Amino acid sequence: xxxISRGFTGRRRPADDPxxxxxxxxxxxxxxxxxxxxxxxxxxxxxxxxxxxxxEAPVSWPWEEFLGLPAETVTVDIHCVTxxxxxxxxxxxxxxxxxxxxxxxxxxxxxxxxxxGYTTNVALEDVTGGKAWVAYEYDGEPLEPEHGGPARLLxxxxxxxxxxxxxxxxxxxxxxxxxxxxxxxxxxxGDPWLEQRYQGD
Amino acid sequence: xxxxVPETARxxxxxxxxxxxxxxRAGQHVDVRLTAEDxxxxxxxxxxxxxxxxxxxxxxxxxxxxxxVSPYLVDVLRAGDELELRGPIGGYFVxxxxxxxxxxxxGGGSGVVPxxxxxxxxxxxxxxxxxxxxxxxxxxxxxxxxxxxxxxxxAHARADVRFALTREWPQGFTGHTxxxxxxxxxxxxxxxxxxxxxYVCGPTGFVEAAAEWLVELGHAPGRIRxxxxxxxxx
Numbered sequence: 001x002x003x004i005s006r007g008f009t010g011r012r013r014p015a016d017d018p019x020x021x022x023x024x025x026x027x028x029x030x031x032x033x034x035x036x037x038x039x040x041x042x043x044x045x046x047x048x049x050x051x052x053x054x055x056e057a058p059v060s061w062p063w064e065e066f067l068g069l070p071a072e073t074v075t076v077d078i079h080c081v082t083x084x085x086x087x088x089x090x091x092x093x094x095x096x097x098x099x100x101x102x103x104x105x106x107x108x109x110x111x112x113x114x115x116x117g118y119t120t121n122v123a124l125e126d127v128t129g130g131k132a133w134v135a136y137e138y139d140g141e142p143l144e145p146e147h148g149g150p151a152r153l154l155x156x157x158x159x160x161x162x163x164x165x166x167x168x169x170x171x172x173x174x175x176x177x178x179x180x181x182x183x184x185x186x187x188x189x190g191d192p193w194l195e196q197r198y199q200g201d
Numbered sequence: 202x203x204x205x206v207p208e209t210a211r212x213x214x215x216x217x218x219x220x221x222x223x224x225x226r227a228g229q230h231v232d233v234r235l236t237a238e239d240x241x242x243x244x245x246x247x248x249x250x251x252x253x254x255x256x257x258x259x260x261x262x263x264x265x266x267x268x269x270v271s272p273y274l275v276d277v278l279r280a281g282d283e284l285e286l287r288g289p290i291g292g293y294f295v296x297x298x299x300x301x302x303x304x305x306x307x308g309g310g311s312g313v314v315p316x317x318x319x320x321x322x323x324x325x326x327x328x329x330x331x332x333x334x335x336x337x338x339x340x341x342x343x344x345x346x347x348x349x350x351x352x353x354x355x356a357h358a359r360a361d362v363r364f365a366l367t368r369e370w371p372q373g374f375t376g377h378t379x380x381x382x383x384x385x386x387x388x389x390x391x392x393x394x395x396x397x398x399x400y401v402c403g404p405t406g407f408v409e410a411a412a413e414w415l416v417e418l419g420h421a422p423g424r425i426r427x428x429x430x431x432x433x434x435x
Contacts, residue, residue, distance in 0.1 A: 002234060002236040002242065002285050003236065003283045003285055004236055004237070004238055005235040005236050005237065005273070005282075005283075005284070005285075006277075006282055007273070007277045008235045008236070008237050008243075008273050008277065009237050009241075010235070010237045010241045010242075010243050010269060011243075011269045012241065024234075024242065024244050026243065026269065032405070032429075032430070033405045033409070033429050034429055035427060035429070036293050036294070036426060036427060037412065037422055037423070037425055037426060037427055038412035038413060038415065038416045038422045038425050038427065039409060039412065039413065040422070082246055083244055083245060083246070116422060117422075117423060146405070146409055180293075181293075183292075184291065184292035184293050185290065185291070185292050198287075198290060
């Protein structure tokens, strides 16, 4: 039980639909930026997206080919572990289902890796079945570098650190291998509705 | 809550008595959770301002104009009140003795808070390691921990604390005036082949600019650790 904070009433925003805010989150109108290091700037002619790991044959797409893949536009709510949520964000990108089409793998997990060295792990079932995208547009514009452009993973049903900025590939794995924040004490799965913020939640 | 210490007009330090506190590393933060009588809760993260060696855990809070939690912490909370918090949290934006140096700290506004924890930790463990702090603030009156920070340069041969003031500065101020520049960062961070470990904390635009310049100057991205706060404004 939490102690009552004497004199605290809070500042509830009537516009926020409580059913869309996971426990402990507040609704943010801006789009805060969080990352552990400098923003990488990879020229698009050096950019490619790679599926590798325990696969029969790795697949990769250079930027122009990646843009040619069937794309989807989705409007989703996103939830950052630092407590802000942003409702109704619109993204365009390629579904992870599309990227994994025709990929033969016994993997149950994958590690998303990024320019700059960032990694994050997710279960395959958390990014397939229409649940995740590699997004390159936000709100109808090319995704800005500070928000993860040219492309970032988008896994809106998990805390946003799973939506790796500057993503360059997905490495399929048999075992679950903790990524960057997951080794620094954050939860391995990160379901905002279960408030899985930190290890032990 | 043991004590409230006003730092500047908008910034207050909360000195906490935490029985059972497991200890922390310099640079980590805590989650503070407030609960209203009807059960409504709000939580936010705050950097720890004290060193692991300090007797009390101290949080330094800037009162945000439209904030929900910070105005309560700064204006309503009193000594003796209970505060629910969780932590320490975060393991990357952390400096400890084993990471060595040279240690370069770049702070904007209240982004200086975790850097101050690192400086205090440096004083007790690592005075042989060169440390430089560049702290950008709007004005001299808004410099948090001013006397303490000024004192480091005077007291320690290997400490170099510099200020940049962006809006107003007192007569005779010898630091940098205006926003930080690439040249200033080049000077503070030193040569890239010195392999400094660099911590940058502040508002997003400040951190973006500083980190980008440091990379352009030749510092390894893996040696630059950042922490950002605030919306992007877009």
